[in-house]
Amino acid sequence: MTGAAIALALLAAFLFALASVAQQREAANTGEHGIRLFQKLLRNPRWWAGVGGDTGGYIAQAGALGLGSILLVQPVLVTTLLFALPLSARWNQRRVSRNELWWATALIIAIAVFVVAGDPNEGVDVAPFRDWLPSLIVIGVLIGISTAVILTRPGRPRALALAISTGLLYGLTSALTKSVMRLFADGLEPLLTSWETYVLVVVAITGTALQQMAFQAGSLEISLPAVTVLDPVVAGLLGIVALREGVRADGLEWGLIGISLLVMVIGTAALARAGVPTPPTGTAGGTTPPSPPPTTTRTPPGSPS
Numbered sequence: 596m597t598g599a600a601i602a603l604a605l606l607a608a609f610l611f612a613l614a615s616v617a618q619q620r621e622a623a624n625t626g627e628h629g630i631r632l633f634q635k636l637l638r639n640p641r642w643w644a645g646v647g648g649d650t651g652g653y654i655a656q657a658g659a660l661g662l663g664s665i666l667l668v669q670p671v672l673v674t675t676l677l678f679a680l681p682l683s684a685r686w687n688q689r690r691v692s693r694n695e696l697w698w699a700t701a702l703i704i705a706i707a708v709f710v711v712a713g714d715p716n717e718g719v720d721v722a723p724f725r726d727w728l729p730s731l732i733v734i735g736v737l738i739g740i741s742t743a744v745i746l747t748r749p750g751r752p753r754a755l756a757l758a759i760s761t762g763l764l765y766g767l768t769s770a771l772t773k774s775v776m777r778l779f780a781d782g783l784e785p786l787l788t789s790w791e792t793y794v795l796v797v798v799a800i801t802g803t804a805l806q807q808m809a810f811q812a813g814s815l816e817i818s819l820p821a822v823t824v825l826d827p828v829v830a831g832l833l834g835i836v837a838l839r840e841g842v843r844a845d846g847l848e849w850g851l852i853g854i855s856l857l858v859m860v861i862g863t864a865a866l867a868r869a870g871v872p873t874p875p876t877g878t879a880g881g882t883t884p885p886s887p888p889p890t891t892t893r894t895p896p897g898s899p900s
Contacts, residue, residue, distance in 0.1 A: 600663025607655035612678035614648025665834030666715035718840030720777035758821035764802035766829025
């Protein structure tokens with residue numbers, strides 16, 4: 596089961612990387628904002644090709660979550676950045692730097708150490724609403740604060756707030772997906788009568804819309820690290836708090852787990868920033884002109900862009 600979950604997670608990461616190359620490029624090149632951004636994207640066949648890739652990636656991710664724990668699957672999905680690295684370099688006609696190769700190697704080692712030392716356990720697939728409620732309240736408050744910033748602060752603060760909201764919603768999407776997969780396996784009636792199904796749809800669509808807005812609000816150097824780091828962190832915390840997942844470790848293993856998690860967060864942020872074009876001097880509000888973005892974030896279908 597663990598091997599199959601890891602294989603599906605790697606497939607999902609590869610598909611997400613391919614899809615986001617197309618989607619992010621088209622979103623960044625529209626030159627539009629707000630509702631006009633979405634109107635233009637919906638008429639763009641390359642953007643829809645990216646949606647198709649994201650759909651395949653999300654199906655693979657859902658399969659992985661059906662077989663393994665969130666604490667196992669989400670760290671493996673961070674390899675999306677590793678697949679995006681050579682795609683990004685080729686797209687921007689540049690070489691992969693030594694620094695990028697170093698962080699890529701460190702990230703692979705950190706993921707392997709976490710999976711082996713932590714040995715994540717399954718927890719439960721479906722939890723009572725009361726177990727979700729504290730986490731949902733915290734996420735709602737954080738998104739409320741971000742919304743206030745989005746509505747009142749232009750430029751870099753708005754871009755960062757949009758990215759934070761996106762990362763929070765994508766992490767919630769991943770955790771809810773695990774529960775919805777179990778409901779789906781139990782039959783159509785449990786699927787259609789459970790709150791998780793409907794919240795998942797709303798959260799996934801909202802996350803997609805916010806990410807597209809983040810592409811236009813400011814430099815990708817701001818939004819990419821925030822989304823890419825927050826997604827697995829939030830999903831993992833929800834797995835622990837709501838679905839009672841955990842790791843089987845003691846003594847030195849806890850130290851290895853802590854170091855590997857730190858390396859994963861730092862390495863993910865470093866690779867997400869790698870190759871992001873610097874805005875030309877004088878660009879208003881810190882926003883980037885249309886240019887191919889070099890790396891990737893996750894987007895669930897209809898929602899892991």
